Amino acid sequence: MKEALTGTQLQAVLNQALAYTDKGKVAAYIPELAKEDPGQLGVSVCFPDGTMLSAGNVDVRFTLQSISKIFSLIIALCQNGQKHVFERVGKEPTGDPFNSIIKLETIKSHKPLNPMINAGAIAVAGMIQGENIDDRLNRVLDMLRKMTGNPAICVNEAVYCSEKSTADRNRALAWFLKDSGILTTDVEETLDLYFRYCSIEVSVKDIAHMGMVLAADGIDVQTGERFFPEEVARICKTFMVTCGMYNASGEFAIDVGIPAKSGVAGGIMACVPHRMGIGVFGPSLDEKGNSVAGIKLLALLSKEWKLGIF
Ligand code: GLN
Numbered sequence: 001m002k003e004a005l006t007g008t009q010l011q012a013v014l015n016q017a018l019a020y021t022d023k024g025k026v027a028a029y030i031p032e033l034a035k036e037d038p039g040q041l042g043v044s045v046c047f048p049d050g051t052m053l054s055a056g057n058v059d060v061r062f063t064l065q066s067i068s069k070i071f072s073l074i075i076a077l078c079q080n081g082q083k084h085v086f087e088r089v090g091k092e093p094t095g096d097p098f099n100s101i102i103k104l105e106t107i108k109s110h111k112p113l114n115p116m117i118n119a120g121a122i123a124v125a126g127m128i129q130g131e132n133i134d135d136r137l138n139r140v141l142d143m144l145r146k147m148t149g150n151p152a153i154c155v156n157e158a159v160y161c162s163e164k165s166t167a168d169r170n171r172a173l174a175w176f177l178k179d180s181g182i183l184t185t186d187v188e189e190t191l192d193l194y195f196r197y198c199s200i201e202v203s204v205k206d207i208a209h210m211g212m213v214l215a216a217d218g219i220d221v222q223t224g225e226r227f228f229p230e231e232v233a234r235i236c237k238t239f240m241v242t243c244g245m246y247n248a249s250g251e252f253a254i255d256v257g258i259p260a261k262s263g264v265a266g267g268i269m270a271c272v273p274h275r276m277g278i279g280v281f282g283p284s285l286d287e288k289g290n291s292v293a294g295i296k297l298l299a300l301l302s303k304e305w306k307l308g309i310f
Pocket of ligand 1: 067262
């Protein structure tokens with residue numbers, strides 16, 4: 001077994017991956033995200049004993065975007081149970097882009113294929129219970145604040161407004177879901193909640209903590225506090241493997257082999273079961289919406305330190 005990872009080694013891996021930041025483009029379809037400097041790259045690794053290693057742009061704050069789909073799914077499963085959730089959203093990878101609409105029509109049940117694509121996550125947002133929209137937002141926010149020990153985590157209003165005013169594709173998905181009876185809640189309100197989940201602002205340290213909780217099957221190893229059941233953690237990690245990197249999940253499973261979830265702001269949250277949580281931020285994306293340098297960094301780390309689970 002290779003010796004434990006050091007900060008110097010993490011910095012060296014980051015330096016190698018930095019060369020890939022100019023291979024992609026920042027997401028521009030949400031205007032606020034287009035302002036990011038594509039040259040940034042940061043990584044944090046959180047271990048079960050609570051220690052952390054970081055390198056690069058570690059204090060930059062960015063929005064969760066699709067990484068939030070894991071946490072809204074956790075709350076939906078905890079509140080409603082598996083039967084209710086999976087009657088409305090499937091468990092299969094799509095092979096299509098994350099915002100694709102095509103299978104909502106061509107599949108007989110009209111169910112979104114999985115909760116990691118936009119249609120599935122919008123359906124999941126419709127399942128989150130609470131007294132009002134703030135309460136429904138706080139179910140996710142409160143859990144993230146506790147998991148990370150960072151009470152300052154909140155929604156980036158500029159990104160939220162930017163997405164809300166340009167989200168015609170997501171509106172189309174939501175209205176389609178409403179028409180087929182998958183979504184039974186108010187469409188605009190459900191979308192509003194979905195945009196707010198996507199706009200929750202974090203750092204790589206925060207998502208490394210979140211990844212470590214998933215790696216530890218739903219608990220904070222330091223305190224023993226349980227945030228969600230082991231079974232829910234198992235379901236999420238499986239979705240991360242099969243659908244977490246959208247229609248690049250198969251390639252990522254072969255090249256990196258770690259459960260991971262990406263977002264279009266450039267974040268990737270990864271977890272190596274029982275060993276570590278990893279947070280990466282690199283806003284320059286490939287054509288499938290994943291951080292180019294982030295994937296490279298994870299591939300290098302996985303190969304050198306034998307992190308792959310297969
Ligand atoms: N908020 C983004 C959207 O709905 C999330 C997508 C993503 O990160 N892939 O388009």
